[in-house]
Amino acid sequence: xxxxxxxxxxxxxxxxxxxxxxxxxxxxxxxxxxxxxxxxxxxxxxxxxxxxxxxxxxxxxxxxxxxxxxxxxxxxxxxxxxxxxxxxxxxxxxxxxxxxxxxxxxxxxxxxxxxxxxxxxxxxxxxxxxxxxxxxxxxxxxxxxxxxxxxxxxxxxxxxxxxxxxxxxxxxxxxxxxxxxxxxxxxxxxxxxxxxxxxxxxxxxxxxxxxxxxxxxxxxxxxxxxxxxxxxxxxxxxxxxxxxxxxxxxxxxxxxxxxxxxxxxxxxxxxxxxxxxxxxxxxxxxxxxxxxxxxxxxxxxxxxxxxxxxxxxxxxxxxxxxxxxxxxxxxxxxxxxxxxxxxxxxxxxxxxxxxxxxxxxxxxxxxxxxxxxxxxxxxxxxxxxxxxxxxxxxxxxxxxxxxxxxxxxxxxxxxxxxxxxxxxxxxxxxxxxxxxxxxxxxx
Amino acid sequence: xxxxxxxxxxxxxxxxxxxxxxxxxxxxxxxxxxxxxxxxxxxxxxxxxxxxxxxxxxxxxxxxxxxxxxxxxxxxxxxxxxxxxxxxxxxxxxxxxxxxxxxxxxxxxxxxxxxxxxxxxxxxxxxxxxxxxxxxxxxxxxxxxxxxxxxxxxxxxxxxxxxxxxxxxxxxxxxxxxxxxxxxxxxxxxxxxxxxxxxxxxxxxxxxxxxxxxxxxxxxxxxxxxxxxxxxxxxxxxxxxxxxxxxxxxxxxxxxxxxxxxxxxxxxxxxxxxxxxxxxxxxxxxxxxxxxxxxxxxx
Numbered sequence: 001x002x003x004x005x006x007x008x009x010x011x012x013x014x015x016x017x018x019x020x021x022x023x024x025x026x027x028x029x030x031x032x033x034x035x036x037x038x039x040x041x042x043x044x045x046x047x048x049x050x051x052x053x054x055x056x057x058x059x060x061x062x063x064x065x066x067x068x069x070x071x072x073x074x075x076x077x078x079x080x081x082x083x084x085x086x087x088x089x090x091x092x093x094x095x096x097x098x099x100x101x102x103x104x105x106x107x108x109x110x111x112x113x114x115x116x117x118x119x120x121x122x123x124x125x126x127x128x129x130x131x132x133x134x135x136x137x138x139x140x141x142x143x144x145x146x147x148x149x150x151x152x153x154x155x156x157x158x159x160x161x162x163x164x165x166x167x168x169x170x171x172x173x174x175x176x177x178x179x180x181x182x183x184x185x186x187x188x189x190x191x192x193x194x195x196x197x198x199x200x201x202x203x204x205x206x207x208x209x210x211x212x213x214x215x216x217x218x219x220x221x222x223x224x225x226x227x228x229x230x231x232x233x234x235x236x237x238x239x240x241x242x243x244x245x246x247x248x249x250x251x252x253x254x255x256x257x258x259x260x261x262x263x264x265x266x267x268x269x270x271x272x273x274x275x276x277x278x279x280x281x282x283x284x285x286x287x288x289x290x291x292x293x294x295x296x297x298x299x300x301x302x303x304x305x306x307x308x309x310x311x312x313x314x315x316x317x318x319x320x321x322x323x324x325x326x327x328x329x330x331x332x333x334x335x336x337x338x339x340x341x342x343x344x345x346x347x348x349x350x351x352x353x354x355x356x357x358x359x360x361x362x363x364x365x366x367x368x369x370x371x372x373x374x375x376x377x378x379x380x381x382x383x384x385x386x387x388x389x390x391x392x393x394x395x396x397x398x399x400x401x402x403x404x405x406x407x408x409x410x411x412x413x414x415x416x417x418x419x420x421x422x423x424x425x426x427x428x429x430x431x432x433x434x435x436x437x438x439x440x441x442x443x
Numbered sequence: 444x445x446x447x448x449x450x451x452x453x454x455x456x457x458x459x460x461x462x463x464x465x466x467x468x469x470x471x472x473x474x475x476x477x478x479x480x481x482x483x484x485x486x487x488x489x490x491x492x493x494x495x496x497x498x499x500x501x502x503x504x505x506x507x508x509x510x511x512x513x514x515x516x517x518x519x520x521x522x523x524x525x526x527x528x529x530x531x532x533x534x535x536x537x538x539x540x541x542x543x544x545x546x547x548x549x550x551x552x553x554x555x556x557x558x559x560x561x562x563x564x565x566x567x568x569x570x571x572x573x574x575x576x577x578x579x580x581x582x583x584x585x586x587x588x589x590x591x592x593x594x595x596x597x598x599x600x601x602x603x604x605x606x607x608x609x610x611x612x613x614x615x616x617x618x619x620x621x622x623x624x625x626x627x628x629x630x631x632x633x634x635x636x637x638x639x640x641x642x643x644x645x646x647x648x649x650x651x652x653x654x655x656x657x658x659x660x661x662x663x664x665x666x667x668x669x670x671x672x673x674x675x676x677x678x679x680x681x682x683x684x685x686x687x688x689x690x691x692x693x694x695x696x697x698x699x700x701x702x703x704x705x706x707x708x709x710x711x712x713x714x715x716x717x718x719x720x721x722x723x724x725x726x727x728x729x730x731x732x733x734x735x736x737x738x739x740x741x742x
Contacts, residue, residue, distance in 0.1 A: 038501070128621045169504070172608050175532075175585025188507055325613040391501055392511050431610070438607045439579055439623060 003341045007044045011051025012349050018052060019059025020365050021208075021372065026053055026311035027417070028204070031196050031380065035387050037318045043338070045322075049315050050298070050342045054106055057255075057291040058350035059361070061098040061283075065091060066219060066362040076256070077263035077286035081279040086217045092359075094283060096227035099355035101237050101284040105291030106347035108241030110340050113295070117336040124303055124331055129439060132432040135300070136425065143421075153415055161419040164190055165426025172434045185396045192317055192424070193387050194397045196310075197380045198404030200420060203412040205380075209373040219363050222356045236266070236281060237288045244289030248297040255290045255297060262289035295343060302331050305428060310417050313424035465688065466496045468515060472508025472524040478612075478632050478714060479505070479677070483523060485706035489699045505529060509541035512680065519683040521551065521692075526678045527730050531737035532585075542680060548689050550726035551679035552696050555717045558675070559634035559657055561645035562626045563619045568644050571626045572664060576602035581615045581627035583608070588740060592628065592670050599666050619643055630675075631655055632714035649673050655715040669739050676733040677716075678726070693723050 018029035029052060030037075037045050064078035065086050078098060085094035140158075148154040167179045168189030180186040240262050248258050266285035270278045298312065305326035307313035324330065353361065381401070388397025408416060437443040469487055473479030487497050502508025505524045512522035526542040533540050562568040571578060580596065582589035586608055593606035607624050609615045612633045618624040620642055634645040635655060648657035651672040661671035679696060681689045700718045702708045711718050721729065 125621060129618075129623045169610075171610070173586050173610055175587065184506070184510060188504055325611075325617055391507075392514070393507075435607060435609075435623070438605070441605045 002043070003338065003345075004044050004047050005345075007040070007047045008051045008342055008345050009349075011048035012055040012346055012353070014048070015052035015055025015057075015346075015350075016059045016353060016361065019056035020063050020361060021376075026056055026309075027196075027314070028201050028376070028380075029056075030311045030314040031193065031201055032376070032383065034193055034314065034318065035383055035390075038321065042319065042322055042324050045315070045318060046338070047342055049311075050295070050339065051346045053294050053298075053311070054291065054343065054346040055350045055353070057105075057287075057294045058099060058102045058354035061102070061287060062095070062354055062358045062362055063365060065094045065098065066217060066358075067366070075259075077259055078283060080263070081283040081286075083217075085279050085283070091217060092220065092222050092226045093228075093280070095222065095358045096355055097229065097233075097280050097284050098287045099351050099358070100229055101240075101287035102291040102354065103347050103351040104234070104237040105241045105244060105288040105293075106295070106343050106350070108238055108288075109245050109292040109295040110343040110347070112242070112245050112292075113336060113340060113343075117333070120299070120303070121331065121333070121336075127303060129432055129435045132428075133436050136429050136432060139425070140429065143418075148418070149414065153418055157414070157416070157418040158422045161422025161424075162426050164195070164419070165423040166430065171427040171431035172438075185393055188393070190423075191384075191388070191393065191397050191400050192314065193384050194400030195404050195423065196314070196420060197384050198401045198406075199408040199411075199416050201380050202377055202405050203408040203416075205373045205377045206409070207412060209377075219359050219366075222359050224356070230277070232275075233277070233281065233284055236269075237284055240266070240285045240288040241292040244292035245296040247289070248293030248295075249299055255293050258293040258297075259286040259290035262286050295339075302326055302335075307421075307425060310420055310424070313421060317424065465494070465519065466498065467519040467521055467692075468498045468500050470500045470502045470508045470512050470515075470520060470522045472502040472505045472512075472522055478630065479523065482707065482710050482714070485710045486523070486696075486699070488706045490696075493695055493699065506541050512682070513541070513543045515682075517684065519681070519685075519688060519692075521679065521681050523677060523679045525675055526680060527676050527733035528737050531734045532741060534734075535738055535741055544682065545680070545727075545730065547723050547727045548686060549680050549682055550723040550730065551681040551689075551693050552700055553679065553719045553721065553726050553729060554677045554700070554711065555719060556675045556677065556715065557631055557648050557650040557654070558628045558673075559631045559645040559649075559655075560626060560647040560660055561616075561619060561629055561634055561637075561643045563622070564642055564644050566625070566644070568626065568646055571596070571604075572600060574601040576600060576604050578602070578604045578625040579607050579623065580604050581607050581609050581618050581624035581629075583610065583612055583615055583627075583629070588670075591740065595666070595668055595670060596664075599664055616643060631657075632716070635713075635715045654717070669736055673736065673740060674733055676729060678730055690723075697721075 014029055014033065018026050033048070037048070040048070060075040061078040061082060064075040065082035068079050068083040082094040082098060085091065143158070144154065167186055168177055169187055170176045170178055177187045243262060244258050247261070248255065263282050263286040266282050269275070270281055275281055297309070301307050301312050301316060303326065305316060305320070307316045384397055384401050385394065388394035434443070467490070469483065469490070471480050471483050487499055490497050500511065502511055506529065508522055509524060509526070509529060512520055522542065524542065526545065530540045530542055530545065560568065560571070570576065580593050582592055584592070589606050589608055593604055596602065597604055607618065609618065612630045615627040615629045616633055616637050619627055631648065634643070637643045638645050646657060647660040647663050648654060649660050649672055650657070651659050651661055653659045659672070661667060664671055681692050683689050697720060699705050700707050700711060701720050703712060719726070719729065
């Protein structure tokens with residue numbers, strides 16, 4: 001797999017947008033990019049996605065530090081510590097610490113991958129259907145154990161997602177379908193694009209448009225003379241990189257858990273070692289861990305085709321449509337080399353954009369915030385209808401968009417991503433369970 | 444060399460007659476990155492080089508692609524799918540044919556391909572023919588046909604092998620490599636690719652005459668059942684309001700696919716497929732033959 005610099009640059013730019021737009025993140029970015037991704041080859045898709053997710057971790061802290069709003073869910077510690085530093089007149093130091101941490105996180109993840117890549121290749125040879133079943137079942141159990149607002153979110157949402165995910169061609173046999181009620185247009189399943197945009201993106205953008213920036217600081221030009229980092233902070237950074245990489249490997253653990261646990265633990269380390277730069281260290285720990293984790297969180301997807309968050313589920317969907325096979329069929333040395341190349345480039349690019357150039361991006365965001373969500377919303381509706389028209393399935397796309405938008409507005413205070421996630425992993429769950437039943441000669 | 448020049452000249456000749464920017468909608472049946480569409484991508488290149496103004500339309504699946512093709516009106520449309528197999532199944536369950544119309548004038552070209560019996564490299568493939576087995580056999584023909592294959596194998600070899608269904612040939616190979624299944628009947632494009640990579644051993648083919656370096660499966664298993672010598676026919680369908688256009692298109696595309704140096708020709712060789720050089724009338728006969736053998740297999 002050769003490096004395609006065009007898609008690394010485009011992915012990095014997209015990562016800036018997804019990282020800086022509060023609440024939007026990689027999920028909406030992937031929805032926006034969906035029609036384009038379907039036309040790209042697999043190599044380009046991977047390079048776009050990896051660049052975007054890595055750079056978005058850099059960019060998320062810019063809006064968190066300047067405006068106290070979380071660009072990414074993992075940016076909450078950046079608000080607590082980074083914005084507090086900005087309020088003390090040390091915005092550039094906070095920006096630098098955050099960018100530096102993300103850079104070390106990326107480089108450490110790259111080194112771990114370099115060291116463990118061969119081991120991963122060998123281990124993939126043993127990922128059988130039984131292993132997949134155990135893994136996806138564990139993920140389901142873990143998701144049920146996660147705390148939710150109420151019972152609707154906990155039980156009804158997964159059930160709704162599960163049933164919707166069953167509509168269409170049966171997961172283990174292309175020649176049959178389920179729950180299509182004789183409608184042949186439904187044989188390809190409920191369109192992901194319509195469901196995502198109606199249920200999640202449009203209600204979210206409506207809410208975001210109402211909640212404008214409330215608190216801000218004066219954005220000043222970045223200068224390296226104003227910032228510094230101590231030697232022991234570099235060691236902290238490497239430590240949290242390894243922690244972030246390892247923790248994010250566990251399916252079901254999100255980057256918010258990675259960055260928040262690193263943040264909390266660093267607080268206690270500050271006390272234990274009597275370090276004075278508490279806010280800086282806490283920020284550094286969170287930013288380093290989440291950038292390192294942003295890479296390793298992809299490994300369950302690469303190993304088994306098991307997405308662990310919604311943006312990955314969209315990526316999985318695009319790749320599955322292209323008959324891409326995860327694990328032993330595709331994860332080879334050439335793939336690892338490609339990943340390492342992308343990390344190296346995006347780490348440098350992300351550092352420059354979210355460090356020295358952060359003040360420019362912050363100022364741009366502040367000026368365009370009034371229109372950005374309206375434009376995005378219109379683009380998403382247009383893209384859905386375009387996809388429907390392109391696949392000669394416009395009635396199904398339009399109906400899905402309309403019905404799910406009404407449902408999404410009604411449920412806008414709930415975590416509807418739970419429905420979407422279960423919708424997307426259901427085929428994997430059912431396919432592997434059914435295949436195991438056949439292997440064990442139960443069916 | 445002379446042959447190549449002649450083919451090139453013929454292609455150019457048909458190109459010019461078909462040209463003046465003849466518009467055609469090519470419906471990409473099959474999944475985006477599957478074997479069918481990677482061939483379609485090459486075919487589109489060749490058609491464009493031959494002077495056609497191609498509008499490639501994603502079909503998402505073979506059935507959906509078939510539906511799109513059948514519903515398009517007032518346009519020149521092209522679709523390449525195993526239509527005889529799909530329509531035979533529709534006919535058997537008494538529903539509207541997915542790909543229609545299927546008449547002599549709608550036949551553009553056809554490609555024959557077969558499946559190969561494979562095991563993981565380093566394991567004994569021939570054990571599948573011994574009696575008393577309880578092997579796991581990976582199949583990708585739909586549960587209805589899958590069971591027939593394994594039941595027949597069990598009957599012939601007096602074994603209790605178990606059928607494991609898959610929905611893509613890549614996953615079948617993955618199943619072999621990880622040890623989920625012991626043997627599988629997989630399309631020859633993948634059999635050739637992964638044999639070359641040293642990951643699988645594939646010695647037998649459903650091609651009754653053998654081919655691509657594989658021996659006939661029906662001969663090895665010593666059973667004349669239709670499944671062991673089943674031919675997969677991929678048919679290129681063309682429809683247009685202009686009858687002359689379909690005739691010209693048949694000639695142009697037949698020249699393209701039978702040219703080993705064209706993009707499509709190279710892909711055909713790589714996939715281990717066999718391009719047919721037949722008239723539209725003979726293509727129709729071949730379609731009917733496979734339609735009937737599919738129904739025989741399904742019953």
